[in-house]
Amino acid sequence: MAFNIKKSVMLALVQDLGRFGYQAAGLTTGGPMDEMAFRWGNALLNNDENAAQIEITFGLFSLEAQAPTSIALTGADLGATLNGQSILPWQTYAIKEGDILSFHQPVWGLRAYLSVKGGFLCQPTLGSTSTVVREHLGGLHGNGAKLAVGDSIAYESSNEHRQMRVPRHHIPDYSQQDIPVILSYQSADFSTTDHETFFSSRYRVSNHCDRMGYRMEGAPIGKEIRGITSEGIAYGAIQIPQDGQPIVLLNDRQTIGGYPKIGCVTRAGGDLLAQRKPGDMINFVSTSIPQATTERLQQLDQVKQLFSTNH
Amino acid sequence: MTSPKPTIEQVNEEAYLLRFGNHINEQTADQILWTTRQLKRLHDIQDLIPSYTTILLTLKTQAEQPHKLIDEIENILNESTEQAAIPLDQRKTVVIPVYYGNEVGPDLQEVAKHCQMTPEEVIQRHSATLYRAYTIGFTPGFSFLGSTPDELHIPRKRTPRHQVPKGSVAIAENQTAVYPSVTPGGWQIIGRTPMELVDWNSEHLGLIATGDSVRFEAISREAFLTQGGKLDGF
Numbered sequence: 001m002a003f004n005i006k007k008s009v010m011l012a013l014v015q016d017l018g019r020f021g022y023q024a025a026g027l028t029t030g031g032p033m034d035e036m037a038f039r040w041g042n043a044l045l046n047n048d049e050n051a052a053q054i055e056i057t058f059g060l061f062s063l064e065a066q067a068p069t070s071i072a073l074t075g076a077d078l079g080a081t082l083n084g085q086s087i088l089p090w091q092t093y094a095i096k097e098g099d100i101l102s103f104h105q106p107v108w109g110l111r112a113y114l115s116v117k118g119g120f121l122c123q124p125t126l127g128s129t130s131t132v133v134r135e136h137l138g139g140l141h142g143n144g145a146k147l148a149v150g151d152s153i154a155y156e157s158s159n160e161h162r163q164m165r166v167p168r169h170h171i172p173d174y175s176q177q178d179i180p181v182i183l184s185y186q187s188a189d190f191s192t193t194d195h196e197t198f199f200s201s202r203y204r205v206s207n208h209c210d211r212m213g214y215r216m217e218g219a220p221i222g223k224e225i226r227g228i229t230s231e232g233i234a235y236g237a238i239q240i241p242q243d244g245q246p247i248v249l250l251n252d253r254q255t256i257g258g259y260p261k262i263g264c265v266t267r268a269g270g271d272l273l274a275q276r277k278p279g280d281m282i283n284f285v286s287t288s289i290p291q292a293t294t295e296r297l298q299q300l301d302q303v304k305q306l307f308s309t310n311h
Numbered sequence: 312m313t314s315p316k317p318t319i320e321q322v323n324e325e326a327y328l329l330r331f332g333n334h335i336n337e338q339t340a341d342q343i344l345w346t347t348r349q350l351k352r353l354h355d356i357q358d359l360i361p362s363y364t365t366i367l368l369t370l371k372t373q374a375e376q377p378h379k380l381i382d383e384i385e386n387i388l389n390e391s392t393e394q395a396a397i398p399l400d401q402r403k404t405v406v407i408p409v410y411y412g413n414e415v416g417p418d419l420q421e422v423a424k425h426c427q428m429t430p431e432e433v434i435q436r437h438s439a440t441l442y443r444a445y446t447i448g449f450t451p452g453f454s455f456l457g458s459t460p461d462e463l464h465i466p467r468k469r470t471p472r473h474q475v476p477k478g479s480v481a482i483a484e485n486q487t488a489v490y491p492s493v494t495p496g497g498w499q500i501i502g503r504t505p506m507e508l509v510d511w512n513s514e515h516l517g518l519i520a521t522g523d524s525v526r527f528e529a530i531s532r533e534a535f536l537t538q539g540g541k542l543d544g545f
Contacts, residue, residue, distance in 0.1 A: 020357045021357070022516060023358040023359070023369075024361060024520070025451055025509075025515065025516040025517045026448045026450060026451040027516065125511070135451060137511075182323055184321065184328075185320075185328065229335065229362070229364050230362055231360075231363075231364070231365040232362055232367025234323050234328075234367060234369065235323060237323075254449070255360055255447075255448045256360060263322075267323070267325075292323075296324050
């Protein structure tokens with residue numbers, strides 16, 4: 001059984017946690033831009049943590065169910081409706097044959113996750129269903145195409161439904177402007193003034209923001225720093241090109257690069273940034289590796305706890 | 312020969328950058344190749360990106376004992392300083408057939424002029440060198456091969472092309488490469504191979520892996536076409 005796609009105007013992509021083990025061949029990892037929202041979705045439905053979901057950016061997306069199942073919505077509030085009635089994210093909903101699920105436009109955040117009981121059934125490419133448009137890889141047809149009108153995305157039908165929601169205090173605050181940064185890579189090559197400027201300025205999300213990276217606009221830094229020998233680019237790396245405007249490299253980032261990097265936004269910081277739109281303002285704030293690691297493990301534990309109570 | 316001890320720096324919650332000094336050379340490349348092979352045997356490593364002087368290593372999100380794993384990595388790095396050069400017969404050699412000609416190598420004449428030699432001499436020198444794949448990136452399967460002979464050094468094009476045809480063989484600075492798919496590109500194009508460099512169905516994807524040796528072999532226009540080569544794209 002399947003959902004039939006009735007409307008797809010912006011960007012709706014099949015994603016699992018990512019395609020790993022191929023970066024040495026130059027392949028990016030892909031995966032959910034807001035990883036915690038994705039993890040909560042699968043936990044709400046008691047799915048495998050890697051079960052395929054649909055990442056819906058902005059909205060203007062609609063699907064019709066052919067069979068009963070249970071779904072979860074997490075991430076952004078894109079003004080979703082079920083048969084015309086407003087529904088909120090961070091919980092599960094029962095679906096019956098003929099139901100129409102629609103995403104309109106952003107109310108809170110930018111990217112929503114739709115998960116279904118048992119996960120969407122897609123053939124993995126190189127071990128993953130994650131769609132990377134640029135590499136023509138993964139997704140429903142294995143060719144990197146975004147979901148389009150006329151596509152049917154399969155799931156196992158199920159009459160089992162459990163009303164579940166993410167505890168309110170674990171729902172992220174997408175209006176939060178502080179994005180934590182771990183100083184690393186070439187951070188020591190940047191001057192004290194650069195560091196002060198970077199952490200005391202407000203940066204605006206530019207129009208050049210996508211799954212590959214977010215280009216920011218604000219006080220330039222590190223203009224006098226030269227290029228480096230190309231090296232591997234980690235998740236969240238903040239690259240400073242010659243114009244001094246930071247670019248935060250996210251899920252679909254290139255594997256290597258020769259621009260200096262002041263550090264990396266944390267995974268939690270990247271999740272928050274991925275929910276911001278062009279024109280939004282953010283601040284980079286410094287954090288330490290132990291603190292960022294502790295916070296990440298706490299977040300993962302919270303998801304695990306919901307999963308075990310759901311079992 | 313003893314190499315300097317590589318350093319290890321954590322760059323985010325799950326990734327570590329291993330640095331092998333600042334010099335791009337065969338000795339460092341051998342040390343990186345040896346280390347990459349050892350690291351592949353460890354559990355709980357999600358991804359490795361070997362490059363000219365570094366390896367970026369990412370742990371799995373729920374790696375069970377990261378501290379123990381880091382100790383094992385430290386041991387491998389210590390041992391890596393004592394490794395002898397890796398003999399050629401322990402590295403894969405890939406031979407790439409190339410049709411060098413103006414119709415598929417629109418920069419061949421300009422390269423010859425810049426290097427003050429004939430196009431035949433450019434072809435001879437380019438195909439007489441045994442290269443090494445220092446890293447892979449830019450696009451899937453794009454191998455950075457070094458080093459071209461000094462007399463073939465030439466800057467990138469001032470204005471990159473919007474579309475470089477698949478299979479194009481190009482040079483820039485002291486490096487050479489094959490474009491495995493159609494992409495924008497700024498390197499000087501001197502020929503084209505009929506060979507597929509990326510195979511989505513193979514385990515390694517790319518025909519060339521970091522550390523491999525690569526040699527180019529000049530073939531005729533006829534052989535190029537027989538092997539499935541295409542002349543369009545410019």
